[in-house]
Amino acid sequence: MAVSDEALLAGMAADDADAAAVFVRRHQARVYGLALLVVGIPAVAEEVAQETFVRAWRHADGFDPRRGRATTWLLAIARHAAIDVVRVRRDVPVDPVVMAETLVAPDRLAERVATGTTVDAALARVPHEQATAVVLASVFGLTGAEVAQRTGVPLGTAKTRIRLGLRHLREELATLREVTP
Amino acid sequence: MTTDRPTGPFDGPFDGPFGQHGPERGLPLRDALAEVATGTADGVTRAAVLEHLASCEHCREELSALSAAADELLLLAPEREPSADFEGRVLARMAGPSQAPGTPSSPGAAGTPGAASAVRRHRGRRRALATAAGAALVLAGGATVWTATAPDRELAASYREVLDLADGRSFTAADLVAADAGPGETARSVGTAFLYDGDPSWAYVVVRDPGAEDAYEVVVTAGPDARESRLGACVVRDGACTAGGVLDGDTSDVTSVRLESRDGTTWAGTGRPEGWSTGW
Numbered sequence: 001m002a003v004s005d006e007a008l009l010a011g012m013a014a015d016d017a018d019a020a021a022v023f024v025r026r027h028q029a030r031v032y033g034l035a036l037l038v039v040g041i042p043a044v045a046e047e048v049a050q051e052t053f054v055r056a057w058r059h060a061d062g063f064d065p066r067r068g069r070a071t072t073w074l075l076a077i078a079r080h081a082a083i084d085v086v087r088v089r090r091d092v093p094v095d096p097v098v099m100a101e102t103l104v105a106p107d108r109l110a111e112r113v114a115t116g117t118t119v120d121a122a123l124a125r126v127p128h129e130q131a132t133a134v135v136l137a138s139v140f141g142l143t144g145a146e147v148a149q150r151t152g153v154p155l156g157t158a159k160t161r162i163r164l165g166l167r168h169l170r171e172e173l174a175t176l177r178e179v180t181p
Numbered sequence: 182m183t184t185d186r187p188t189g190p191f192d193g194p195f196d197g198p199f200g201q202h203g204p205e206r207g208l209p210l211r212d213a214l215a216e217v218a219t220g221t222a223d224g225v226t227r228a229a230v231l232e233h234l235a236s237c238e239h240c241r242e243e244l245s246a247l248s249a250a251a252d253e254l255l256l257l258a259p260e261r262e263p264s265a266d267f268e269g270r271v272l273a274r275m276a277g278p279s280q281a282p283g284t285p286s287s288p289g290a291a292g293t294p295g296a297a298s299a300v301r302r303h304r305g306r307r308r309a310l311a312t313a314a315g316a317a318l319v320l321a322g323g324a325t326v327w328t329a330t331a332p333d334r335e336l337a338a339s340y341r342e343v344l345d346l347a348d349g350r351s352f353t354a355a356d357l358v359a360a361d362a363g364p365g366e367t368a369r370s371v372g373t374a375f376l377y378d379g380d381p382s383w384a385y386v387v388v389r390d391p392g393a394e395d396a397y398e399v400v401v402t403a404g405p406d407a408r409e410s411r412l413g414a415c416v417v418r419d420g421a422c423t424a425g426g427v428l429d430g431d432t433s434d435v436t437s438v439r440l441e442s443r444d445g446t447t448w449a450g451t452g453r454p455e456g457w458s459t460g461w
Binding site for chain 1: 211212214215216218219220221223245246247249250251252253254255256257258259260261262263264267268270271272274275344350351
């Protein structure tokens with residue numbers, strides 16, 4: 001039986017190198033995938049992914065399973081590490097709007113929903129403009145002003161889309177989990 | 182119901198958001214909660230929200246739910262395999278630069294006692310570095326938002342806040358190592374040097390283990406021509422000393438930070454430029 005992420009993080013907090021190895025192996029594709037999505041350069045994404053695991057190891061003793069899953073905790077670290085890089089570097093080739101539009105494209109969401117991905121199913125039910133705005137903020141770290149500028153809408157509209165998109169997403173996630181706990 | 186009046190960014194046409202709960206709650210607060218949940222709030226907004234949350238359980242629960250939803254979106258990213266032996270490189274980084282050259286970094290070597298002890302040493306050094314970095318920020322009069330024990334999410338946000346506060350570009354740190362190590366002896370860390378790249382850029386040193394002298398001169402070397410800037414004296418008081426000053430160029434040009442004794446010899450300094458690491 002596979003060791004849980006929580007147990008592996010507890011092992012990492014106790015400096016168990018074997019636990020760290022298993023944890024890295026288990027999550028490296030997800031972490032690197034997110035880093036590559038945000039920074040767009042494989043070598044930089046790999047640096048970000050490495051930094052993510054080092055930070056996770058450094059703060060493993062601060063992980064609280066009552067506040068969320070280890071996967072999302074780890075990906076939140078990766079997101080911050082990637083956004084930190086994007087803010088410093090000026091050669092990042094990623095256009096967040098193009099990437100967000102791709103992520104929330106109805107065809108792609110439908111394809112992933114078929115594989116049972118809850119967040120895709122929930123996002124598919126959120127109005128497209130709101131879904132794009134909330135992905136730009138949550139995944140790519142764009143502020144309301146940046147979303148407004150990049151999508152060509154007034155600041156108030158951008159903020160409203162982020163707020164409503166997030167609220168809709170939360171409601172849809174809750175509904176889906178009630179149906180399929 | 183609380184009688185607190187709204188303050189800061191939530192004042193204005195939507196007067197009263199702090200006192201209202203439920204669907205009619207003011208727009209500024211709802212926008213601010215979304216910004217905090219997505220990690221895009223600026224420092225002022227985040228501080229105001231956190232202050233409000235201290236007395237509003239409803240908003241705490243809402244922020245928690247919104248944050249969980251925002252984090253779920255990170256699962257949208259398609260999985261991609263990094264290059265070969267990624268795992269080995271990560272484990273080597275966890276072991277830190279003290280790892281002996283040639284130490285295997287393959288998965289099979291991860292569980293060796295040597296690797297594990299290296300991990301523990303590294304963790305202790307990292308904690309010491311983070312604590313010193315926090316002290317330096319306080320001493321420099323910067324925003325005291327760096328908390329070494331905070332969850333990483335908070336830490337990364339705080340790092341960005343520190344930079345955003347004055348449009349800074351980076352904040353880096355490196356060990357200050359005593360120059361008196363003899364052949365075969367391990368170099369002794371005596372403190373930390375910090376570099377802030379912004380407008381202006383500056384350097385700051387924190388010496389936790391001063392030598393016999395009562396003061397050292399801080400010298401920064403930069404550029405291919407190794408030009409030197411003297412930032413003043415680091416005067417020892419109560420078993421420690423701190424000093425710093427503004428640089429006349431980018432920190433990317435800096436090759437070393439040294440502490441000179443009165444006789445002009447180098448008492449301690451940073452290692453090679455690649456020894457610098459990001460503050461986060």
